[in-house]
Amino acid sequence: MSNYLIRRILTAIPTLLFISFIIFALLDLAPGDPTGNLPLTVPPEVREKIRESLGLDEPFAVRYLLWLKQFTLNEPINAIEQSFGVTVPALQIGPFSLIDAPEDRLRVTSWAARGKPVTELILERLPQTLWVVGLSYVLSVLMAVPLGVIGAVRQNSFFDQVSSIIAVVGFSIPTFVTGLLAIVIFSVKLGWFPMIYDTTLVVKDFGTFWQQVKQMIMPVAVLAFFQVAQLSRFTRSSMLDNLKQDYVRTASAKGFRERYVVLQHVLRNSLIPVVTLVALGVPSIFAGAIITEQIFRVNGLGALLIISIQSFDIPVVMTVLFIFAVLIVGFNLIADIIYGFLDPRIQYN
Numbered sequence: 001m002s003n004y005l006i007r008r009i010l011t012a013i014p015t016l017l018f019i020s021f022i023i024f025a026l027l028d029l030a031p032g033d034p035t036g037n038l039p040l041t042v043p044p045e046v047r048e049k050i051r052e053s054l055g056l057d058e059p060f061a062v063r064y065l066l067w068l069k070q071f072t073l074n075e076p077i078n079a080i081e082q083s084f085g086v087t088v089p090a091l092q093i094g095p096f097s098l099i100d101a102p103e104d105r106l107r108v109t110s111w112a113a114r115g116k117p118v119t120e121l122i123l124e125r126l127p128q129t130l131w132v133v134g135l136s137y138v139l140s141v142l143m144a145v146p147l148g149v150i151g152a153v154r155q156n157s158f159f160d161q162v163s164s165i166i167a168v169v170g171f172s173i174p175t176f177v178t179g180l181l182a183i184v185i186f187s188v189k190l191g192w193f194p195m196i197y198d199t200t201l202v203v204k205d206f207g208t209f210w211q212q213v214k215q216m217i218m219p220v221a222v223l224a225f226f227q228v229a230q231l232s233r234f235t236r237s238s239m240l241d242n243l244k245q246d247y248v249r250t251a252s253a254k255g256f257r258e259r260y261v262v263l264q265h266v267l268r269n270s271l272i273p274v275v276t277l278v279a280l281g282v283p284s285i286f287a288g289a290i291i292t293e294q295i296f297r298v299n300g301l302g303a304l305l306i307i308s309i310q311s312f313d314i315p316v317v318m319t320v321l322f323i324f325a326v327l328i329v330g331f332n333l334i335a336d337i338i339y340g341f342l343d344p345r346i347q348y349n
Contacts, residue, residue, distance in 0.1 A: 008336070012329045017068075019325045024064050024318060032312040034111045054111055067318065070108045073099065075119055078107060108319060112311040118319045121304060128199050129300035132293070136220040140227035141278055145271075147228070148235025152243060153262055163232065170229030175222050179295040182218045193218050199299035219296045227281070234277055238270040245269075272339055279335035283327040 034054060035047040055063055077088045077099065091099035100106070108118045151160040187195040194215045203209050242248065243266055251261045290302030297303075301320060308316035
């Protein structure tokens with residue numbers, strides 16, 4: 001297993017480098033200019049000086065390598081220094097400076113936020129996204145797997161038919177439609193939940209905790225409803241394929257109870273494709289929640305990405321997209337590791 005992990009990590013490094021180069025190239029070729037939002041009264045020479053201060057006068061290769069060094073070296077070193085209270089010295093390898101001195105160490109900064117480090121912007125928005133997106137995804141997995149298992153074991157029953165109808169409806173209607181319907185029904189008509197997510201709310205007692213729960217119910221339910229519809233149908237289909245296998249009839253013929261056969265044999269084999277879908281769905285739920293965050297005014301990573309795209313804040317857009325790529329590669333590796341625990345036939349040695 002250790003050799004397999006080392007090989008996968010070594011393979012992931014050039015993969016992520018290639019992805020970062022493609023993202024940086026696409027953003028560089030995209031039409032737009034960071035000075036486009038400035039007033040028309042700003043003279044052209046001032047605009048040019050602003051572009052020079054942002055490093056846009058440098059060649060493409062120089063700007064990419066500078067971002068790569070800042071993101072992969074300077075940002076982790078800065079995090080280590082702030083977390084442990086130490087100072088990482090400069091490291092010079094021949095004519096190249098691998099690690100700059102602390103006073104000369106440049107970080108990835110936002111153009112629109114007046115030079116604020118991008119990592120600080122992301123860390124400020126990340127808790128809101130994790131509260132909504134993370135909780136909705138965990139709930140969707142915990143609900144979808146039992147629904148799919150019961151629907152497959154009790155195929156064509158009343159429960160299976162009702163869950164199938166709900167799953168088709170949930171998967172067919174996009175989240176921005178269900179989000180708007182939830183706001184109209186539960187906020188405007190009934191007044192049960194707040195219409196706008198208050199990101200400034202600080203949980204300090206039971207009253208503020210209940211307010212936090214109330215404002216999370218609708219966005220979490222909208223995202224979870226869509227994910228449950230997809231995962232439950234996939235789980236049901238995988239369970240039905242395995243219930244027809246010979247090993248199920250053999251286990252039943254040996255006298256094992258139906259619950260034991262389903263949970264210990266069928267479910268473990270059926271979860272292999274489900275784990276793949278769940279692992280690869282983690283980055284997609286972050287990207288797909290951008291629309292939901294806009295509907296409920298959740299000040300998370302989705303709102304940050306939209307604002308950065310509108311203001312042509314390339315460092316923020318580049319960093320957020322690259323984080324999505326890291327999530328895809330990382331959770332794909334986690335899924336491969338889980339395969340070995342679910343199916344003993346899968347060996348990595």
